Structure formats: C-alpha cells, structure tokens
Amino acid sequence: MKKKKNVFVCTDCGHQHPKWQGFCNSCQARGSLQEQEIGGTQSGDRYKASKRNTPVKRLSETSSVKSDRLKTNISEFNRVMGDGIVKDSLSIITAEPGAGKSTLLLQVSQDVAKQGYKVLYASGEESESQIKQRAERILGDIEEDIWIYSDTNMNNVLGIIEDIDPDVIIIDSIQTFMLEEFDSRPGSPTQTMECANAILKVAKNPNNPRAAFMVGQMTKDNELAGLRALEHLVDTVLILDGENGEELKQLSASKNRYGSTGEIGFFSMEEDGLRDIKNPSEYFMTQRDEAELVSGSALTVIKEGTRPIIVEVESLVSTTFTPYPARIGECMRRDHLNTLVSILEQRAEIELITKNVVIKTTGGIRLKEQSSNLAVIMSIVSSYKDKGIPNDTVFVADIGLTGELKKVPTIETRIKELERMGFKRVFVARDAVRDTSAFKSINVLPCRTLMDVIQKTFIDELPF
Numbered sequence: 269m270k271k272k273k274n275v276f277v278c279t280d281c282g283h284q285h286p287k288w289q290g291f292c293n294s295c296q297a298r299g300s301l302q303e304q305e306i307g308g309t310q311s312g313d314r315y316k317a318s319k320r321n322t323p324v325k326r327l328s329e330t331s332s333v334k335s336d337r338l339k340t341n342i343s344e345f346n347r348v349m350g351d352g353i354v355k356d357s358l359s360i361i362t363a364e365p366g367a368g369k370s371t372l373l374l375q376v377s378q379d380v381a382k383q384g385y386k387v388l389y390a391s392g393e394e395s396e397s398q399i400k401q402r403a404e405r406i407l408g409d410i411e412e413d414i415w416i417y418s419d420t421n422m423n424n425v426l427g428i429i430e431d432i433d434p435d436v437i438i439i440d441s442i443q444t445f446m447l448e449e450f451d452s453r454p455g456s457p458t459q460t461m462e463c464a465n466a467i468l469k470v471a472k473n474p475n476n477p478r479a480a481f482m483v484g485q486m487t488k489d490n491e492l493a494g495l496r497a498l499e500h501l502v503d504t505v506l507i508l509d510g511e512n513g514e515e516l517k518q519l520s521a522s523k524n525r526y527g528s529t530g531e532i533g534f535f536s537m538e539e540d541g542l543r544d545i546k547n548p549s550e551y552f553m554t555q556r557d558e559a560e561l562v563s564g565s566a567l568t569v570i571k572e573g574t575r576p577i578i579v580e581v582e583s584l585v586s587t588t589f590t591p592y593p594a595r596i597g598e599c600m601r602r603d604h605l606n607t608l609v610s611i612l613e614q615r616a617e618i619e620l621i622t623k624n625v626v627i628k629t630t631g632g633i634r635l636k637e638q639s640s641n642l643a644v645i646m647s648i649v650s651s652y653k654d655k656g657i658p659n660d661t662v663f664v665a666d667i668g669l670t671g672e673l674k675k676v677p678t679i680e681t682r683i684k685e686l687e688r689m690g691f692k693r694v695f696v697a698r699d700a701v702r703d704t705s706a707f708k709s710i711n712v713l714p715c716r717t718l719m720d721v722i723q724k725t726f727i728d729e730l731p732f
Contacts, residue, residue: 276301277457282495304458305451338436338479340379344534344544345372347573348506348519350527353380353436356477357526358468358501360442362484362492363508368517369483370394371541372508373438374403376481380436381411388434392420392444392454406541420454422447422463429470434478439467441483443493460494464501499523510537516551516632517542531573549578549689552631561656567691568643569664569682570635576678576685578662580630581640583647588624599629600644608667612645615671615718618652638666639676642695642721649722657725660692665700671718673697683707695721 276285279302283294291298337352346352349359353376363369370391377387391399396418403410417428422445429437439445445463446454453459464482471480482502485493492499499505503525510517519533534545545551556562564583569576581599588594597605609625612618625648629635635644643663650657664682666674675697676682683701686694687710695713704712715721 274303274305277304277495278302279457279494280496282497302457303452304456338380338383338385340376342375342379342544343546344519345376347531348521348524348527348533349504350524350531353479354503354526355435355479356472356474357503358464358471358480358482359504359506360482360484360492360498360502361506361508362486363510364486364490367508367510368535368537368542369508370402370440371406372519372535373440373481373483374399374406375541377414377436377438378403378407378411381413384413385435386413386432387415387436387438388429388432389414389416389438389440390425390428391416391418391440393441394418405539408540420444420446422466426466426470433476437467437470437478437480439463439480439482441485442467442498443485457495461497461501464498468501514632516545518633528573531575548572548575548631548633549685552577552579552629552633554580554630556659558659561658563654563656564647564651566643566647566650566657567659567662568640569662569685570633570637570640571678571682576682577633578685578689579633579635579640579643581635581643581647582628582630583644583651584624584626585620585648585651586624586626588622593620593622594624594626596625597627599627599633600635605644607669608641608645609648611667611669611671611718612648616649616722618649620648620652623652637676638674639664639682641665641667642673642718645718646721646725649726653726655726658693660690661725662686662691662694663721664694665697665715667718673700673715673717673721675700680706683710683712686710695724 276288278292278295278297279300280297281292281295283292285301288301292300336355338355339346339352361369377389381387396416399416415432442464443455443460446459447462450458450462467480471478487493504521505523507520507522508517515537517535517537521529523529534548535542536545566581567578568581569578595602595605595609605627609620613620627644642665645667646663664676666676668674679696679700683694687707691710693711693713695715698714698716700714701712713724
C-alpha cells in the first residue's frame with residue numbers, strides 16, 4: 269500500500285500544493301488552500317477490469333424515462349426550477365449570509381408537506397429550537413410531515429433518512445457536515461465532496477428516488493464555496509441574490525439539468541418570509557397619473573429568462589462642485605454609464621462635464637441588457653432639461669458609439685407586453701420591427717439616431 273500523505277488543494281481550481289502557502293500557484297487565488305489527505309491506494313500500475321452487473325446498451329435502444337415533478341404553490345420557485353422539483357434530483361442553493369436561503373427552503377418544506385410528502389430538514393448550523401422559532405414566525409401552523417434534525421454527523425443523518433424515509437431532504441449547510449470515515453475537518457474539500465456524494469446516492473436511488481437540497485456557503489467573491497467539482501456533481505445550482513436589508517430578492521439558476529438557466533424568480537422579503545412577485549412590471553414601475561410628468565424618468569423593457577419586464581430608469585443630473593463630476597450607477601457598471609454619458613455628450617451636444625449623473629432603477633433591478641441603453645440616455649436628457657417624458661412612452665433599443673440606434677432581440681415579444689399593459693408609444697431602432705401595423709393599440713416609432721428620438725420625444729429645437 270502507498271503511504272498516505274497530506275497535500276493542500278486550491279478550492280477554486282483544484283491545483284495541489286505540497287505545503288501550505290498564501291496563494292495558489294495556478295489561479296493566483298489567495299487564502300484558497302485547504303488540507304486534504306491522499307494516497308493509500310494499491311501500488312503498481314495495472315488496473316483490473318471489474319465484473320459488470322448490468323450490460324452495456326446502445327443509446328438508440330435505451331428507453332427514456334420522464335422524471336416526475338413536484339410542483340409547489342411558490343410560482344417563482346417553480347419557474348426557476350423548471351416547472352417544479354424533480355424527484356430524483358440533487359440541488360444546491362447559495363447566497364450571502366442572511367439573504368433568505370433557509371427561509372425559502374422552510375417555505376418549500378411547508379408547501380411540500382401540505383401535499384402529503386415527508387420532509388427531513390437536517391441542519392449543522394442551527395439548533396432545533398432556532399429552526400422552530402423561525403418556522404413559527406414565517407410558517408404559522410407547521411405541518412406534521414416536516415421533521416428536523418440538528419447534527420453535524422452525516423452518518424447520523426443517513427441513518428435518520430433510513431428510519432423515516434423522507435421524500436424531500438434538506439441539508440443546511442453541506443460545509444458543516446462530516447463523515448466518520450474521513451479524518452479531515454468539516455468544510456474541507458474531502459468532507460464536503462464525500463458528504464455531497466452520500467446525499468447524491470440517496471437521491472438517485474432507482475428503487476426509492478428522492479429530491480434533495482443542499483445549502484452551500486458563499487465566498488467573499490460571491491461564488492459557491494468549495495471545489496468546482498461540487499457544482500458539477502449536482503443537478504441544479506441556485507443563487508439567491510439580494511443585499512441584507514433589501515426587500516427585493518432574485519432567485520436564478522447558474523446550472524439546471526431539468527430546465528432553463530435564464531429564468532429568474534422575484535421575491536419580496538417580508539416579516540413572514542419570502543413572497544412571490546407575480547407581476548414584476550408593476551413592482552419595477554412607479555404608478556403615476558397620465559398627466560403627472562416627472563423629469564428624469566424613462567421606461568424600457570428587459571428580458572429576464574422568457575419573461576419581458578417593464579422597468580423604470582431614474583436619473584438625476586446636478587451641478588458638481590468638484591473638479592471631477594460623479595458618475596454613480598447603482599444598477600449598472602460605472603464604465604457602462606460613462607460610455608453612455610460620452611455618447612450623449614458627443615452625439616446630442618449636451619454638456620455634462622460640469623454635471624453629476626446618478627442612475628438607479630425602481631425596485632433595484634440591475635440593467636444587464638443592452639436594450640435599456642436608450643432609456644438610460646433619455647432619462648438623463650429628461651433630468652438635464654427638467655422636462656418629463658409622457659408616462660405612456662417606452663424606449664427599447666441599444667445605441668452605438670455613432671449615436672445610431674441598434675436592434676435588440678425578441679423586440680416583438682417586448683412590444684406585445686407593452687401593448688398588453690396599455691402603453692401608447694414605443695421608440696425602437698429603424699428596421700427592428702418588420703410589420704408595425706401588426707400592433708393595433710400601440711404606436712411603434714422606428715428611429716435612426718439618438719437625435720431623432722430626442723426631437724420626437726420633446727418636440728423642441730436642438731441643440732440645447
């Protein structure tokens with residue numbers, strides 16, 4: 269037998285080091301080395317083929333089995349999961365501390381238990397009394413089929429699973445558990461992967477499939493803690509985004525073997541837990557009367573997954589008293605905002621060198637799509653002129669460095685959503701819509717340049 273030895277493995281890239289040091293030689297990550305025991309295998313370079321219990325099959329002759337889904341009454345959760353929970357799946361959810369991971373999983377447990385399924389909630393971080401206090405606050409009447417167990421020993425958890433035979437298993441969090449067969453501490457790469465593999469075998473048991481959820485801790489870089497192998501192991505990686513104290517929470521999937529990774533679920537954090545935001549467009553717009561015009565506000569349509577969402581962009585242009593004016597974008601990168609301000613200065617002859625420019629969105633949603641660029645610029649123009657844009661007007665286009673409007677994908681779907689919501693005008697790029705007459709109750713206004721949009725919106729002479 270080979271002698272066992274300890275090496276230090278980078279939790280970011282998996283590179284091995286003979287001794288501990290402050291950074292990884294491969295990916296340069298700092299403080300990412302974890303001690304791990306290797307060796308103990310049979311010496312020699314020959315491998316013996318094992319006897320197979322099941323024959324090999326052709327892919328064309330293999331029968332496909334459609335996995336059953338367990339739908340909850342939490343519609344935004346179902347959307348991100350791919351229309352429900354697959355019964356023989358393993359998922360992991362990660363977020364910053366206090367974002368609401370445990371709260372969401374408790375609500376899922378309550379909903380699943382109401383449907384007659386048995387749930388085991390195993391926690392290595394909180395005591396049973398702490399879990400009970402949170403459950404009473406957010407769930408009210410707790411269902412009888414929710415079982416809780418507080419321990420860091422994964423062997424005991426596996427024994428509990430055999431005893432009560434749950435349909436859904438929740439492990440909170442996987443980095444706090446350990447198996448007795450391994451000497452390393454909880455949270456080490458070895459313990460985390462082996463504990464996850466143990467839950468995977470339980471969930472994927474062909475004779476008794478179960479749905480399993482693991483809570484994963486998040487690093488300072490807002491990434492899932494541990495080896496990348498942990499993400500490859502699971503079927504779904506869920507990310508709950510939202511700063512502590514913020515009401516808006518966004519649930520997304522960076523990996524999903526049973527659904528799309530583009531869907532996002534929106535939740536509102538309230539005293540009694542997370543609540544679905546079923547119509548995000550109303551959440552991300554300020555409700556105003558038609559005659560009430562406010563300067564510095566413009567509307568656009570973004571796509572989150574398959575769902576178009578109407579978003580209000582707000583701008584504030586003010587005089588600076590410092591040599592360098594501020595460019596603050598709470599909803600976008602500063603470099604992106606600086607680019608749009610430069611386009612506005614050069615192509616619309618609006619002088620902003622002595623002006624602070626602040627951008628934000630109603631509800632705090634981030635602007636990741638290029639389709640919002642025209643709305644951002646028009647909100648800045650509105651604030652600069654101190655003149656409001658009509659509340660029934662929307663801007664959906666990208667804008668180039670030349671000041672020309674650019675097409676955005678799925679423009680017809682976005683306009684249909686605007687028409688459904690009762691808007692009257694939408695500015696788009698020239699040739700973006702094939703047949704503008706297909707829309708009956710909304711006026712589609714194709715424009716070639718930024719100057720065209722400004723003139724048609726404010727109907728006055730330029731330059732300013």
